[in-house]
Amino acid sequence: MFIDPELPDQEFPDEVDRVLEVAGMITVFAAERLVRIDQMRREALAEATRNGRVLTDVVERGVRLELASALRVTEHAAGGLLAFAEAMVHSFPPVLRSMERASITEDHARVLVTALSEIEPGFHATVLAKGLELAEREPVGTFRRKLRTLIDTARSATLRERYEDAVTKRRSVIEAADDGMGWLHVYGPIVAIHAVHARATGMAKAIRAADVPDAGAAPDRRTLEQVRTDVILDLLVDGRTDLHPEAARGITATVTVTVPALALLHDTDESRAAAAIEPPVIEGMVPIPLTVAKELAGSATGWTRVLTHPETGMVLSVGRDRYRPPPALAKLARWRADRCMGPGCGMPASRCEVDHNIDWARLGHTALDNLAPLCKGHHIVRHHTDWTIEQVAESGGAIRWTSPTGRQYLVEPERRVPVFRATSSNGTGDAPF
Numbered sequence: 001m002f003i004d005p006e007l008p009d010q011e012f013p014d015e016v017d018r019v020l021e022v023a024g025m026i027t028v029f030a031a032e033r034l035v036r037i038d039q040m041r042r043e044a045l046a047e048a049t050r051n052g053r054v055l056t057d058v059v060e061r062g063v064r065l066e067l068a069s070a071l072r073v074t075e076h077a078a079g080g081l082l083a084f085a086e087a088m089v090h091s092f093p094p095v096l097r098s099m100e101r102a103s104i105t106e107d108h109a110r111v112l113v114t115a116l117s118e119i120e121p122g123f124h125a126t127v128l129a130k131g132l133e134l135a136e137r138e139p140v141g142t143f144r145r146k147l148r149t150l151i152d153t154a155r156s157a158t159l160r161e162r163y164e165d166a167v168t169k170r171r172s173v174i175e176a177a178d179d180g181m182g183w184l185h186v187y188g189p190i191v192a193i194h195a196v197h198a199r200a201t202g203m204a205k206a207i208r209a210a211d212v213p214d215a216g217a218a219p220d221r222r223t224l225e226q227v228r229t230d231v232i233l234d235l236l237v238d239g240r241t242d243l244h245p246e247a248a249r250g251i252t253a254t255v256t257v258t259v260p261a262l263a264l265l266h267d268t269d270e271s272r273a274a275a276a277i278e279p280p281v282i283e284g285m286v287p288i289p290l291t292v293a294k295e296l297a298g299s300a301t302g303w304t305r306v307l308t309h310p311e312t313g314m315v316l317s318v319g320r321d322r323y324r325p326p327p328a329l330a331k332l333a334r335w336r337a338d339r340c341m342g343p344g345c346g347m348p349a350s351r352c353e354v355d356h357n358i359d360w361a362r363l364g365h366t367a368l369d370n371l372a373p374l375c376k377g378h379h380i381v382r383h384h385t386d387w388t389i390e391q392v393a394e395s396g397g398a399i400r401w402t403s404p405t406g407r408q409y410l411v412e413p414e415r416r417v418p419v420f421r422a423t424s425s426n427g428t429g430d431a432p433f
């Protein structure tokens with residue numbers, strides 16, 4: 001997302017600029033704080049060396065306590081700051097430079113440096129250069145997602161080996177929480193994790209829809225979140241579904257997997273090369289190994305398969321014949337965006353409503369170039385406040401938001417679909433769709 005260069009003339013500075021100004025100053029000072037924290041650490045280590053002490057964890061620990069006491073934060077927080085400052089100053093100085101210019105926020109810097117610290121040094125140069133470009137352009141939530149895709153794509157050449165190693169570490173862990181509650185963490189293949197959540201969600205929705213209380217009986221006041229959790233617990237505790245209403249039985253999971261068409265054709269060097277450039281991904285753009293994707297694509301039910309090459313016969317528009325987009329069209333609009341098309345929003349498209357960008361009442365068409373998924377919150381903002389949106393013509397699905405103060409933000413879809421043009425039969429020219 002960026003400020004659109006084709007801004008109409010506006011009267012700046014305004015109140016938003018006044019906020020931006022001080023936010024920039026905070027970032028510049030935050031960068032200076034990191035520089036000084038690292039300076040303090042190095043001084044203390046040098047001092048210890050001069051006094052003939054061996055540089056051990058004990059010395060580091062003393063520095064940590066000094067910083068924690070001075071800043072009145074926990075030692076854990078102080079340790080995090082020391083490590084962050086050291087990484088910024090010594091390992092990734094371009095990130096520090098960018099923060100000193102207030103081109104990125106401290107949050108962006110932390111996300112980027114944490115990610116860089118966790119990957120193999122061989123990928124540092126690529127990820128640092130492209131990651132910084134993203135950080136200077138995207139809101140932090142979008143940035144985190146795109147950075148993860150960037151890293152995964154860079155590392156996808158070794159995805160299969162890493163997956164096979166990781167899958168041996170699958171496990172489940174209990175974590176006690178307060179007030180008689182607790183967490184069950186299950187670490188497993190992301191495809192199966194999505195399937196569990198999708199099935200429980202499907203069953204919970206069916207249970208809520210089927211809940212027609214008898215006369216005098218108390219209505220079921222549980223939220224979807226509560227019902228979904230109850231479903232998961234019921235199934236795991238005694239595995240019985242006969243306690244659930246008829247409508248909630250026999251529901252299976254649907255998970256969307258996107259596979260590059262070329263990669264699916266044959267198990268050839270060419271298909272493997274295609275998968276390395278553009279790995280198969282599951283909802284939320286998490287790459288999965290080609291072998292896993294192929295297994296899913298081969299199975300008949302339960303998986304929505306989307307190919308990244310448009311298939312012929314795809315429904316792109318039903319004009320004004322119907323308001324509600326046919327499933328294939330809604331699915332394509334969601335697939336293209338992958339997320340809510342609100343600025344910086346991370347809500348998966350599968351949980352969004354499909355918006356007519358030009359209202360149906362204002363003669364908007366039910367067509368791909370007029371549809372975009374929006375979460376409930378952003379759908380409300382778009383319809384009931386002074387924010388306005390428009391789909392940028394022939395952009396393949398980009399949405400331009402205009403704020404009440406006149407600022408414009410461009411939200412790009414995760415994927416592009418080509419803009420198809422059909423020559424009209426009377427030869428009067430090209431018409432989209």
Ligand SMILES: [Zn+2]
Pocket residue numbers: 340341342345346347374375376377378
């Ligand atoms: Zn949203």
